[in-house]
Amino acid sequence: MGGYRTLDTWMSFPAGGITATQVWKDPHTKDDFSIRSYKIDAAVSSNADLSASAKLVIDPRLDGQRALVFSLDSNLRVDSVKNGQGHPLAFFQAREDKDRSQSYGDYVVVILDEALKSGTSQTLEYHYAGKRAIRKVGNGNYFCESSGWYPARPDSFSARSDFDITFRNPKSTVLVATGEKTSDTTDGNTRVTTWKSEIPLAVAGFAYGDYKIYNDKAGETAVDIYANREPDDVMTQVQMYFEAHSSEGAIGNLSPAGMAKTMGIEMANTIRLFSNYYGPYPYKHLSVTSLPINYSYGQGWPGLIYLWSGSFLDATQRHAIGFKDGVELTDFFRGHESSHQWWGHRVGWKSYHDQWLSEGFAEFSGNLYVQYRENVKEYVNTWKREKELLKRPDVKGHTVESLGPIWMGRRIASSETGRGSYQDLIYSKGGFVLHMLRMQLWDSHSPDPDHLFKEMMQDYCRTFNNQAASTDDFKAIVDRHMTRNMDADGNHKMDWFFDEYVYGTLVPQYNIHATTTATPDGKTILNMTVNRTGVPDTWKDVIPIYAHQGDKTTKLGTILIRKPTETINVTIPDKIDRVTVNDYEDLLADVKQ
Numbered sequence: 001m002g003g004y005r006t007l008d009t010w011m012s013f014p015a016g017g018i019t020a021t022q023v024w025k026d027p028h029t030k031d032d033f034s035i036r037s038y039k040i041d042a043a044v045s046s047n048a049d050l051s052a053s054a055k056l057v058i059d060p061r062l063d064g065q066r067a068l069v070f071s072l073d074s075n076l077r078v079d080s081v082k083n084g085q086g087h088p089l090a091f092f093q094a095r096e097d098k099d100r101s102q103s104y105g106d107y108v109v110v111i112l113d114e115a116l117k118s119g120t121s122q123t124l125e126y127h128y129a130g131k132r133a134i135r136k137v138g139n140g141n142y143f144c145e146s147s148g149w150y151p152a153r154p155d156s157f158s159a160r161s162d163f164d165i166t167f168r169n170p171k172s173t174v175l176v177a178t179g180e181k182t183s184d185t186t187d188g189n190t191r192v193t194t195w196k197s198e199i200p201l202a203v204a205g206f207a208y209g210d211y212k213i214y215n216d217k218a219g220e221t222a223v224d225i226y227a228n229r230e231p232d233d234v235m236t237q238v239q240m241y242f243e244a245h246s247s248e249g250a251i252g253n254l255s256p257a258g259m260a261k262t263m264g265i266e267m268a269n270t271i272r273l274f275s276n277y278y279g280p281y282p283y284k285h286l287s288v289t290s291l292p293i294n295y296s297y298g299q300g301w302p303g304l305i306y307l308w309s310g311s312f313l314d315a316t317q318r319h320a321i322g323f324k325d326g327v328e329l330t331d332f333f334r335g336h337e338s339s340h341q342w343w344g345h346r347v348g349w350k351s352y353h354d355q356w357l358s359e360g361f362a363e364f365s366g367n368l369y370v371q372y373r374e375n376v377k378e379y380v381n382t383w384k385r386e387k388e389l390l391k392r393p394d395v396k397g398h399t400v401e402s403l404g405p406i407w408m409g410r411r412i413a414s415s416e417t418g419r420g421s422y423q424d425l426i427y428s429k430g431g432f433v434l435h436m437l438r439m440q441l442w443d444s445h446s447p448d449p450d451h452l453f454k455e456m457m458q459d460y461c462r463t464f465n466n467q468a469a470s471t472d473d474f475k476a477i478v479d480r481h482m483t484r485n486m487d488a489d490g491n492h493k494m495d496w497f498f499d500e501y502v503y504g505t506l507v508p509q510y511n512i513h514a515t516t517t518a519t520p521d522g523k524t525i526l527n528m529t530v531n532r533t534g535v536p537d538t539w540k541d542v543i544p545i546y547a548h549q550g551d552k553t554t555k556l557g558t559i560l561i562r563k564p565t566e567t568i569n570v571t572i573p574d575k576i577d578r579v580t581v582n583d584y585e586d587l588l589a590d591v592k593q
């Protein structure tokens, strides 16, 4: 009664004599093959059916495999798979799920005539077609699924392939895809475009519809907004409701096109900000499309971002409809999704253990954009909210933070915790980890107080440019950029920090009492007592401390806390009114002072 079925992972390990250490070093060690390149020829009909042929060049990594598993939306029915010699191969595809709530699995198993031999590449040519990969959701409005529309390796985000794609669609619509557009012609009533990846990509996707296009630029990067000219079916209903009930006030046109220019400016801003912090944007252009209102999410594919059309509404419209207003749906959402061009694409993640490097970093980036677009106070508020979220109880009453280390990744999600808690943990705590590092590296004495943090992030992006990184790979970069003050163990390593906040759980409680006494010669004596509870006695923290004089705040430095009780007595060579900690929510801790 009212129950639901869910699958729990009880254990997970590499098969076939491959050790966990080997997989830890290179997650592809356990893959039987990788996909070097795709040549896809896809056609979209006027009633939104998709048909395609996809030629894959695969590189075997292990010998002896004959059954190869690919993921593909089961709504797209495969009618043939041929090998490089044009011979049809046996294949098995799960039942079509249509719109039933039960899925039979979105995969295809292809049986080769001969087993894979490493070092000998193979070609597979798929032919498939179906409805539901694209859905018409209004006049000139189509929802195109971003995953599942071509055969891929399951869980393949850490791998990269070349994509060469041809699309044919009705001339009345505009199609935009990942990669560089290399040609654009018409053939009768059909528009033919070709798209080629400049560098290997993790995924490919497309969107199409009747768009208003707005072009902007962020430095050399073209930023193009593809916003639907007309509202989707749901928003048309909403608009009609407001028009019929004039007492509700004018709501204006609810089509995303009205916000195309604003979105262009905002998205170009995000690219400028993140290029400044993280280094160059990885592609030549960025296209941004609007997702129908009942697909309320955002997704960043390489050079192509899908944004919920709710974020294309202006403040008056959001208010009238009753969407919770605030920076979450605007600045934060745009920044988060845009930053995935770096977090996920410029630098991928090696395994599910490392996905916080993508979602946590994107969460941080969304908040960083809030700081620049609004102010520091709003930025600090975002971290207050993230902290509240981590303290919230999940379905079984455990606080989100206590569910497990962020390094556990999706294995946090189970029938015990629910999916939402996993997301809250990885996103919020993952973001907090990066924010804490930023505040530890903050240098008030420089004209750019973030210069150390930027150098670290740019080094990370350069080192793992268009490659996947693991948590330990990132830690090695942090080790390289840590300051002497962050060296709690005196070994030039940040293990103490990662062990506590990435590989561990717990939130310390701090009770801090600080007094300042002015000396006759213009100096200040600081007396500080720090009491800590809620964590083992061996816990360490590096706490930034701030000096206030009048309305001026500067970071005095950091203090290293190694014991449950610490007292600090120092003379500061300046006149200071007051000393505080945690001014910028620098700590994932409960702080009383």
Ligand SMILES: [Zn+2]
Pocket: 336, 337, 340, 358, 359, 362
């Ligand atoms: Zn994200």
